[in-house]
Amino acid sequence: MSKATETAIQRHQPDFWKASLALFSGAFVTFANLYSTQPLLPLLAREFNISPAAASLSLSVATASLAMALLFTPGLSDRVGRKSIMVTALLLASVLGFVVTFVQHYSLLLIIRGLQGFALAGLASIAMTYVNEEFSQQCRGLAMGLYVSGTTVGGMSGRIITGSLTELYDWHLALQVLAGISLACSLIFAFALPVSKHFSPQSLSLKVMAKGFAHHLRHWPQLGRFLHGFLLMGGLVTLYNYVSFRLQEEPYQLTEAAIGWLFVIYLLGTFSSTWMGAKADKFGPRPVLLICILLMFIGLLLSTLDSLKVIITAMGIFTFGFFGAHSIVSSWVGQASNEYKAQASALYLLFYYAGSSLIGSVGGYFWSHWQWFGITGLVLTLVCASGLIALTSKH
Structure with a gap:
């Protein structure tokens, strides 16, 4: 048995569930924030007096900046490490989730949403690589399944949280609550995810x-x-x-x-x-x-x-x-x-x-x-x- 196989995360080890909890939390943060404004599009159109197409940009700029960042974040993680990039990305996206609720102009809201999408690419592009490097082959499928379930639950929950709290209070508070939950999940990710044991820095x-x-x-x-x-x-x-x-x-x-x-x-x-x-x-x-x-x-x-x-x-x-x-x-x-x-x-x-x-x-x-x-x-x-x-x- 190779040394890499011996040190890989096995399903029976506590590290498996710690790492899986971390990846689920990270996926939740990523997709809850990415799609958080989707149920609010009609409200944003009314509040900022803009067209439906302009309101949809609150989602589109986030996904567009995430898409562009996907070209660079994998290479950056090859050079500086997996966990550090993912933790930084989640914390930054959570903080930006708070900041976006205080803007008065729609153009500034779009800028912050773009920055948030760029940050969220830090987990979306690296999580699969981490699983393939750190988990044993026998439990990678389960680990990826738990990660994917986090993306589904996060995307759904982000929309439900913002939609429900907006009706009860307003969209500012709704996104602030989501940002608070995201920050808590980001900290869980930072403390629960085991440090990479099979990562070797590569030149970019x-x-x-x-x-x-x-x-x-x-x-x-x-x-x-x-x-x-x-x-x-x-x-x-x-x-x-x-x-x-x-x-x-x-x-x-x-x-x-x-x-x-x-x-x-x-x-x-x-x-x-x-x-x-x-x-x-x-x-x-x-x-x-x-x-x-x-x-x-x-x-x-x-x-x-x-x-x-x-x-x-x-x-x-x-x-x-x-x-x-x-x-x-x-x-x-x-x-x-x-x-x-x-x-x-x-x-x-x-x-x-x-x-x-x-x-x-x-x-x-x-x-x-x-x-x-x-x-x-x-x-x-x-x-x-x-x-x-x-x-x-x-x-």
């Missing part, structure tokens, strides 16, 4: 990084997988951004709290990502991916109906299909990477969050001009384009 080579990015972008099947992330994530965020505007209008008139609770639907993603991933292992990624895309298509068509129950069901079907597709494509990217694996993962996440940022904001134009049919038309186009890529991709 921009030439090698650029070569790896170019290698994957020139490979059409891999580029197609990156485009899946761009198109499908753009569709998901657009749908959830503007369903809040729709459901606050007649005849629904839902409150911020009710819209926040709509994101409980995300729990379907916890199941579908695992279940569809297993089906892809059995039947191959392409046919299962096409089934997921078909589910998203069906969900979109149902969402055009007026019944609130049908709309919620439609959002659930779309969400189930999306997370299944995301699980399949992200795994496919890794399996198809024989070299420059880190750059492949970084590019997939870059396209993924770029879709969230760009299409999420463009959706505001469609909402302002054509309301919900404009949104469904836009997202249907994205889903069909993704389906076409899947149909024409190699096995």
